[in-house]
Amino acid sequence: MTVERAAEMLATARHGVALTGAGVSAESGIPTFRGEGGLWTKYDPVKVSSIDSFMADPTSYWRVSKERGSVALAARPNPGHLALARMEAAGHLVAVVTQNTDGLHQDSGSRRVIELHGSGRTVQCLECGTREARAKVQARLEVEMPPRCPICGSIFLKPTVVLFGEPMPVAAINEAYELARQADVMLVVGSSLVVYPAAEVPLVAVRSGARMIVVNAEPTPFDSFAEVVILGRSGEVLPEIASLING
Numbered sequence: 239m240t241v242e243r244a245a246e247m248l249a250t251a252r253h254g255v256a257l258t259g260a261g262v263s264a265e266s267g268i269p270t271f272r273g274e275g276g277l278w279t280k281y282d283p284v285k286v287s288s289i290d291s292f293m294a295d296p297t298s299y300w301r302v303s304k305e306r307g308s309v310a311l312a313a314r315p316n317p318g319h320l321a322l323a324r325m326e327a328a329g330h331l332v333a334v335v336t337q338n339t340d341g342l343h344q345d346s347g348s349r350r351v352i353e354l355h356g357s358g359r360t361v362q363c364l365e366c367g368t369r370e371a372r373a374k375v376q377a378r379l380e381v382e383m384p385p386r387c388p389i390c391g392s393i394f395l396k397p398t399v400v401l402f403g404e405p406m407p408v409a410a411i412n413e414a415y416e417l418a419r420q421a422d423v424m425l426v427v428g429s430s431l432v433v434y435p436a437a438e439v440p441l442v443a444v445r446s447g448a449r450m451i452v453v454n455a456e457p458t459p460f461d462s463f464a465e466v467v468i469l470g471r472s473g474e475v476l477p478e479i480a481s482l483i484n485g
């Protein structure tokens with residue numbers, strides 16, 4: 239019933255927009271942040287993932303990032319990512335706005351991906367600006383903790399992701415809000431919707447008249463604004479919706 243309704247809404251969408259969170263990558267093996275087994279149930283995000291803690295001691299950041307990076311760099315898109323890419327290719331989605339930094343939407347073929355929290359695939363030296371592929375830095379972490387800039391020797395190498403206390407990428411936020419304002423269907427997948435301003439995106443869409451679908455493993459604070467709420471795993475639900483849309 240609800241999957242059929244979601245398929246109908248997306249089949250007729252002229253400006254469908256998806257907002258995704260860590261839950262859409264869970265079935266690719268990347269732990270989420272909250273909920274069962276989430277990263278923030280093991281570590282205090284302020285201590286290991288804020289710009290202040292990073293600048294005070296990059297090692298505490300890189301110890302956690304080394305563990306998460308080895309999983310994220312090996313991860314492949316799951317059927318949920320692939321279904322979103324199919325929906326975009328068929329014109330039912332115009333973009334995927336994501337809080338994820340793992341690059342799996344791009345790997346799965348999604349073409350218009352707005353990364354609100356940056357990309358974990360690149361590392362930048364905060365002193366001289368040198369950029370390197372995250373995979374290259376990952377390879378050094380066994381013998382270099384914290385990793386050093388190969389050009390200036392700085393220990394302030396940071397993945398190009400938004401840490402707590404850092405400003406969001408303005409262009410990405412503006413583009414996401416513009417997409418939300420024009421959206422007629424807003425598909426929210428795999429997010430606890432507790433981190434702002436990302437969590438504001440679906441609210442902007444609903445306030446502008448969009449119909450909302452939520453696909454999540456557990457209830458979210460925005461379920462009451464949604465026309466359809468599907469409790470389930472995105473890797474199963476999204477392919478089901480995609481195949482119903484395409485008949």
Ligand code: APR
Nearest residue numbers: 259260261264270271272273337428429430455456471472
């Ligand atoms: N399918 C669908 N939903 C799932 C699945 C799954 N297989 N597995 C987990 N979930 C749900 C969880 O129930 C949870 O509600 O995905 C949600 C993930 O929530 P978070 O871990 O809070 O991830 P997210 O909402 O993306 O966090 C936002 O917080 O720490 C910051 O920068 C980080 O981008 C992140 C932001």
Ligand code: ZN
Nearest residue numbers: 363366387390
């Ligand atoms: Zn440098």
